[in-house]
Amino acid sequence: MEKLFAKLEEHYEEMVEIRRHLHQNPELSFEEVETPKFIAAYHEKLGHEVRTGVGGRGVVAKLKGGKPGKTVALRADFDALPIQEANDIPYKSKVDGVMHACGHDGHTATLLGLAKVLNSMQDELEGTIVFIHQHAEEMQPGGAISMIEDGCLEGVDVIFGTHLWATSPVGEIGYRSGPIMAAADRFQVTIQGKGGHGAQPHRTKDAVVIGAQAVTNLQQLVSRRVDPLESAVVSVGAFEAINAFNVIADTVKLTGTVRTFKEDVRELLEKEIERVVKGTCIASDADYTYNFYRGYPATENHLEETEFVAQVAQGVPGVTEVKEVAPEMGGEDFAYYLQHVKGTFFFTGAQNVDWDVTYPHHHPKFKIDERALLIAANTLGAAALAYLKQGSAQQSQTVKVK
Incomplete structure (x- = not known):
């Protein structure tokens, strides 16, 4: 695990660069063209097995470890919102009336950075990791349904996802079993x-x-x-x-x-x-x-997988508090994945408490503390590796019993 954390620390600046590139070039739900191309090219350069046009505009990349084992899926969305950005920042949106005002640029940067690091650890992986890059989360019916119908969860044993949460302080991981979003x-x-x-x-x-x-x-x-x-x-x-x-x-x-x-x-x-x-x-x-x-539908986390991630998060660098949170009335089509496989969806705090004002999601001045990218990558990566290791150990015990 320490190797994972060290390598992610080395790639933090690249994650920030990716996030800012995507922030400058947002694309609306069901209109994503360049973003999935960017994502696919990144995975292809790493040598991953890549499928494009999944469920319409989604991208699915697969990393097979050097050892057999279970399959973990990690999901990030990449669509933006029809909002005119009001932030005065060097990487402000270049597209009039379109903005990443919910953190999906950060979700994608997090997963790409994590994919690169896990790729460098391929020989040590005890199973397979599937990277699900989903389009159109912001607009119903969403991209999850069509991606599932197109086989993005085929062979997957568990799925983990996170949402950068601008109203929770950096360092906080918020979890909840059962309904977490409405x-x-x-x-x-x-x-x-x-x-x-x-x-x-x-x-x-x-x-x-x-x-x-x-x-x-x-x-x-x-x-x-x-x-x-x-x-x-x-x-x-x-x-x-x-x-x-x-x-x-x-x-x-x-x-x-x-x-x-x-x-x-x-x-x-x-x-x-x-x-x-x-x-x-x-x-x-x-x-x-x-x-x-x-x-x-409501996003309903599975108990065992939620408790598993909460436990893993306790040992993640940068995490200062792991807390059970109240459910949010916002909606998330991650709900559909959880109807098909076990898993959990959690919040990664992205609020800089030193800022004078914290703007909520979907606000023209929405912003995040980019340190949250590294914490999210550490937590998702640690959960994936721990799950694969646990699965390998269980399989070994079964073989011994036989």
């Missing part, structure tokens, strides 16, 4: 009233008033329909009714998100949103249409 769903409601002159509201069915009442009524769902011991979010993010100042709206469109951890709560809210909207519209003699779009 199911992320979207709903859309169109309320059809009867428009008219603003001076004659009695001749109309004011869609704005009806829509406003519906939004107010929806706020009672979590507080009055969901068990207080459960967690859920219902948020209306968009309310569209564009008219002249003296026109009563004919139509209003509401769009929002639902976040849950349990399937029964998810199903409940899907039904209850429509019930509330229907009742509100009946009271005002208006019509409506309702659509509920299921997004990523």
Whole structure:
């Protein structure tokens, strides 16, 4: 393990360079062209077995160790967001309106740096490591489903992944068994009233008033329909009714998100949103249409693998605290990998506590402390090697028993 840590320390500057290159050249979900080319070329130069166009735009590289054993998959995403960067930094995004505002550039740099170091240790590896570089995490349906369907998990025994977390201090590893990130769903409601002159509201069915009442009524769902011991979010993010100042709206469109951890709560809210909207519209003699779009399911970590990584992280250089964290209401399509193989997804702190302001993920001034790249690489690498070594030892004991 010490050899791994020493070599990663030597390659830290390269990881930073890769991260900054990707940060300057971001690509949106399902529009990634140059990024997967860059990733594939890096692995090909190392001599890895490389598949491109996996599930559309994904890249999968495989490193077979010098000794037989199990197969560990490590995943990093590489898409950016439709955000105009507001940071004044030398490596600011060169693409107008597109920015790496969630750390995916750092995820990719971490995995590439780790791949290079593990490659140099190939003869010592007791199994196989699969590097999954996933496109389109930020936009549903995401890239994970199509990559899985295209065989990225074939032969994989376990999968590990991490997210650089800008609101947790550098040195902190956050883990949790069970749900760690929420199911992320979207709903859309169109309320059809009867428009008219603003001076004659009695001749109309004011869609704005009806829509406003519906939004107010929806706020009672979590507080009055969901068990207080459960967690859920219902948020209306968009309310569209564009008219002249003296026109009563004919139509209003509401769009929002639902976040849950349990399937029964998810199903409940899907039904209850429509019930509330229907009742509100009946009271005002208006019509409506309702659509509920299921997004990523909850990301549910497996107990044994989560505890394994938490234990390994205790001995990783740069890690100052390993703590069980509360689940996050954000969504992650890493959830799909965990539905097919065992594994865990954890947070690697990337906040510099000396900075005056910490900006959250998806903010125009989002930034990370790049020391987190090395910590993430150390933790993922240590988990992979420890798992392979454990698997080799178990196999040896089985052979002896026979």
